Amino acid sequence: YAQMVCGLCQRHEVLRVGTVFSSGLLRVIRFLQLNWKELATDIEAGALSPRVTDVSVREAVAGILRPDPELAQFVRDECCNDDWAGIVRRIWPNTKYLNVIVTGAMAQYVPALEYYAGGLPLVSISYASSECYFGINLQPLCNPTDVSYTIMPNMAYFEFLPVDDATTGEVVAPEGDAARLVDLARVEAGREYEVVITTYAGLNRYRVGDVLRVAGYHNAAA
DSSP states (O other), X not given: OXXXXXXXXXXXXXXXXXXXXXXXXXXXXXXXXXXXXXXXXXXXXXXXXTTOOOHHHHHHHHTTOOOOHHHHHHHHHHHXXXXXTTHHHHXXXXXXXXXXXXXXXXXXXXXXXXXXXXXXXEEOOEEEOSSOEEEEOSOTTXXXXXXXXXXXTTSSEEEEEEGGGOXXXXXXXXXXXXXGOEEGGGOOTTOEEEEEEEXXXXXXXXXXXXXEEOOOOBTTBO
C-alpha cells in the first residue's frame, strides 16, 4: 500500500514498471483496482491510511506524501470506470517498458499485460525461479514469443536431463538419472532438457521442473 501511494505521488518519475513474474504485476494492478478510493483519499489529505502501522514506513512515506487534491482527482477519474486498457501508461506516462518474465508458465499472462500496458513493450530480461536466477535475455526488446535466455554459469551449477530420459521425482538420485545428466557445455541445439541445479544456498542436484529447449549458443554459452 505504501509503495503504491509513493508510486502515484511520483508518477512522472517512474520510468519502469515491473515485478519478477508477470502474475505479480497483475496482482499490483488488481491491488490498484481494489484500493484506488482509499489511495486517492490519502493523497488528497496528505496523510497515510491507518492500515499502514509500521512506524518506519509511515515516516518514510511522510517525506513524499503531501496534500494534492488535483492528483487525487486524477486517480479517481482514471480508476472510477471499467476502462482499464492502457492504465499503466495513463497513470505513469513516462514509463518506457514493463519488466516482467513472460516465458514458461508466465506466458499465459501476456494478453492481460498487453491490455494494461497500452502499447508499452514487455521486456523479459532474466530467467529466474524461487530457487535461483538462471540467465539473461540478450535481446530484451524481442517479441515475448521469441524470448530465449543465455544461461549464466556463475549463478549456479547447471546440469540437464534429456527429456526423453527423464523419470519422475524432484531430486536426482546418485545412480540412475545422475548418469544421464549433461553439462551446460554439452547440451545439443534443438533438444529439450529438464534443468537440474546445484545452488550456492545449498540445493544439490535439484530438479526445478522446468523443461528447456536449447535454441543455440552465444559464444560458448547455451
